[in-house]
Amino acid sequence: xxxxxxxxxxxxxxxxxxxxxxxxxxxxxxxxxxxxxxxxxxxxxxxxxxxxxxxxxxxxxxxxxxxxxxxxxxxxxxxxxxxxxxxxxxxxxxxxxxxxxxxxxxxxxxxxxxxxxxxxxxxxxxxxxxxxxxxxxxxxxxxxxxxxxxxxxxxxxxxxxxxxxxxxxxxxxxxxxxxxxxxxxxxxxxxxxxxxxxxxxxxxxxxxxxxxxxxxxxxxxxxxxxxxxxxxxxxxxxxxxxxxxxxxxxxxxxxxxxxxxxxxxxxxxxxxxxxxxxxxxxxxxxxxxxxxxxxxxxxxxxxxxxxxxxxxxxxxxxxxxxxxxxxxxxxxxxxxxxxxxxxxxxxxxxxxxxxxxxxxxxxxxxxxxxxxxxxxxxxxxxxxxxxxxxxxxxxxxxxxxxxxxxxxxxxxxxxxxxxxxxx
Numbered sequence: 449x450x451x452x453x454x455x456x457x458x459x460x461x462x463x464x465x466x467x468x469x470x471x472x473x474x475x476x477x478x479x480x481x482x483x484x485x486x487x488x489x490x491x492x493x494x495x496x497x498x499x500x501x502x503x504x505x506x507x508x509x510x511x512x513x514x515x516x517x518x519x520x521x522x523x524x525x526x527x528x529x530x531x532x533x534x535x536x537x538x539x540x541x542x543x544x545x546x547x548x549x550x551x552x553x554x555x556x557x558x559x560x561x562x563x564x565x566x567x568x569x570x571x572x573x574x575x576x577x578x579x580x581x582x583x584x585x586x587x588x589x590x591x592x593x594x595x596x597x598x599x600x601x602x603x604x605x606x607x608x609x610x611x612x613x614x615x616x617x618x619x620x621x622x623x624x625x626x627x628x629x630x631x632x633x634x635x636x637x638x639x640x641x642x643x644x645x646x647x648x649x650x651x652x653x654x655x656x657x658x659x660x661x662x663x664x665x666x667x668x669x670x671x672x673x674x675x676x677x678x679x680x681x682x683x684x685x686x687x688x689x690x691x692x693x694x695x696x697x698x699x700x701x702x703x704x705x706x707x708x709x710x711x712x713x714x715x716x717x718x719x720x721x722x723x724x725x726x727x728x729x730x731x732x733x734x735x736x737x738x739x740x741x742x743x744x745x746x747x748x749x750x751x752x753x754x755x756x757x758x759x760x761x762x763x764x765x766x767x768x769x770x771x772x773x774x775x776x777x778x779x780x781x782x783x784x785x786x787x788x789x790x791x792x793x794x795x796x797x798x799x800x801x802x803x804x805x806x807x808x809x810x811x812x813x814x815x816x817x818x819x820x821x822x823x824x825x826x827x828x829x830x831x832x833x834x835x836x837x838x839x840x841x842x843x844x845x846x847x848x849x850x851x852x853x854x855x856x857x858x859x860x861x862x863x864x865x866x867x868x869x870x871x
Contacts, residue, residue, distance in 0.1 A: 464508025479762035504785035506759035533727035553735025595868035623862025644839025
């Protein structure tokens with residue numbers, strides 16, 4: 449059985465590398481396909497093998513998905529914030545370094561997960577129980593504490609913007625769009641919605657401006673341990689506090705966790721020397737929160753049966769009850785696949801860096817955009833294409849306003865708040 453588990457873990461790493469590299473193909477989609485086949489084509493396989501595959505695939509994706517985010521400007525929902533600092537470093541010839549920094553953050557997340565996985569068993573159930581209650585405002589009026597926390601975090605994220613009124617506009621505009629799309633009878637509605645807001649919009653702007661990628665510096669792109677001390681320390685502090693809490697809150701992702709963690713570490717004494725230092729520190733933090741949110745979703749599944757991610761939801765349906773031995777296996781696979789994915793990401797980014805400036809970047813962007821349209825047409829049909837078009841135009845407009853792209857996650861936050869308010 450051990451050999452089979454290892455084999456399926458490596459198969460999951462292969463799948464995760466594929467989903468990470470190909471924009472529009474997310475682990476949630478593959479997890480859904482595996483789940484649908486588990487009772488038919490895969491009926492002869494023990495559930496533990498499929499769980500090993502899904503776990504390693506999900507963790508690998510959190511590492512490898514930074515490659516298209518930086519080199520193509522086409523992120524998924526967990527790496528959308530890497531586009532701006534990553535692209536700026538790419539234009540300075542530091543694309544590989546940007547991915548390396550995020551990868552170090554992911555590796556740090558694996559260490560944090562090991563540290564907090566078992567101690568959190570005493571805290572997380574109590575925290576989740578508190579969040580699930582209603583706060584009595586008057587004798588006849590109460591409000592969901594979950595909704596209250598989501599409103600407070602959304603308010604905090606908007607308050608951190610210099611252009612607060614525009615950030616609020618983006619939040620409500622994308623929130624209205626998300627509410628409408630999620631109430632359509634549409635297969636995989638998040639695929640065209642998020643692809644348009646965070647992927648296609650950026651690709652169209654790249655095609656319009658005919659972006660030219662300079663020759664990338666492929667020498668000495670592995671930061672010295674001394675240079676990584678401060679970014680890793682800040683990332684440890686920020687992700688350690690923000691990621692577990694946000695893993696329990698629906699509608700929030702690693703981007704929001706990174707911003708909150710970044711704000712927290714600043715308040716506790718972090719200071720940046722210049723803009724370049726800020727970008728590098730933030731990429732490490734985003735890499736850490738991206739992997740930790742995914743890893744902690746498995747912890748939350750075990751402790752409070754909370755399916756924070758598509759991978760966790762698939763594991764719950766395949767396994768039923770998450771027993772302590774199964775949870776330990778998931779943690780071990782998380783650590784092993786995360787470590788292996790770290791080196792895979794570094795090697796892939798190194799090879800791509802050497803060739804990226806010799807390739808027609810506009811043509812790559814056009815091919816990528818065409819591929820996304822075809823995928824959405826196959827998965828979500830003609831309605832999906834319509835949603836893609838509307839969300840792309842919305843994304844372009846929101847980007848032009850000059851506020852953080854994370855405000856566009858109002859497309860998920862606002863509908864979630866409305867749901868918990870029972871409006």
